[in-house]
Amino acid sequence: MNDATTYIDLSNLKRLTKSDPSLMMELITVYLEQTPTMIQVIRQSLADKNGELLKATIHKMIPSLNIMGVDPGYERLARKVQEYDYSKGFTSEVEDMALKLEQIFTGICVELQQVFEELQKEHK
Amino acid sequence: MSSTSKIKLFLVDDDPIFLKSLEIEFLQHGDFAIETYPTGELCVQNLENQPDVIILDFHLNGIEQDAMNGLETLDKIKAFNEGIPVIMLSSQDKIEVAVECMHHKALDYVVKSETAFFRLQKMINSAFEMKKMAKELNWYVSRM
Numbered sequence: 001m002n003d004a005t006t007y008i009d010l011s012n013l014k015r016l017t018k019s020d021p022s023l024m025m026e027l028i029t030v031y032l033e034q035t036p037t038m039i040q041v042i043r044q045s046l047a048d049k050n051g052e053l054l055k056a057t058i059h060k061m062i063p064s065l066n067i068m069g070v071d072p073g074y075e076r077l078a079r080k081v082q083e084y085d086y087s088k089g090f091t092s093e094v095e096d097m098a099l100k101l102e103q104i105f106t107g108i109c110v111e112l113q114q115v116f117e118e119l120q121k122e123h124k
Numbered sequence: 125m126s127s128t129s130k131i132k133l134f135l136v137d138d139d140p141i142f143l144k145s146l147e148i149e150f151l152q153h154g155d156f157a158i159e160t161y162p163t164g165e166l167c168v169q170n171l172e173n174q175p176d177v178i179i180l181d182f183h184l185n186g187i188e189q190d191a192m193n194g195l196e197t198l199d200k201i202k203a204f205n206e207g208i209p210v211i212m213l214s215s216q217d218k219i220e221v222a223v224e225c226m227h228h229k230a231l232d233y234v235v236k237s238e239t240a241f242f243r244l245q246k247m248i249n250s251a252f253e254m255k256k257m258a259k260e261l262n263w264y265v266s267r268m
Contacts, residue, residue, distance in 0.1 A: 026144065066238055
């Protein structure tokens with residue numbers, strides 16, 4: 001399997017599943033089913049400038065970052081958006097961070113889709 | 125504990141990825157019979173299945189705002205059977221959250237992190253050790 005990815009490091013997923021391809025594919029499938037919907041919610045919260053919804057969505061997405069071996073720097077960015085003081089309003093600073101996160105989550109999905117396809121090919 | 129040797133564990137979280145990862149870890153590291161629920165409502169509806177321990181997410185209503193939250197679920201579990209140990213989970217490491225969980229009679233509070241599973245496992249073991257010791261102590265006391 002090709003481990004050259006930008007956003008994810010598969011070592012945690014391999015440790016968790018003991019490199020069992022069917023378990024790895026199962027977890028990736030769950031991630032790929034859930035995340036696009038969450039990305040849509042991020043987009044909606046940005047369009048509506050709804051800080052509470054953005055916070056709740058990011059909060060829900062943080063634990064899976066670690067499971068998928070996402071660089072801790074991206075997790076820190078997510079925590080920053082989650083802990084942002086929205087009473088100051090929906091500033092351009094938080095908007096930029098949320099847009100960056102949207103891009104990161106999309107990138108993670110693209111990479112995991114590739115990993116899934118490779119696993120599928122290898123274990124047909 | 126249930127009549128079988130397996131510990132019946134309820135895992136309750138609306139994050140399906142975290143839920144699945146916990147299920148994998150528990151099945152790989154111990155003799156557990158696991159039931160997973162994505163909502164507090166479903167957990168409460170299935171309490172008749174007599175779980176030995178429940179691991180419950182604090183934020184069950186982050187996205188679905190009408191859903192029962194973790195503390196409401198905890199209260200309903202305790203109203204059903206105060207003796208069921210409930211360990212709360214949250215992705216936020218905040219003292220207020222921990223204190224609130226304790227006030228609602230949770231056994232403990234664990235932050236969702238890389239070490240969460242090992243801490244949960246340790247807590248479950250301690251809870252059952254305590255239960256066993258209490259049972260033994262009662263047995264000796266009844267014979268004095």
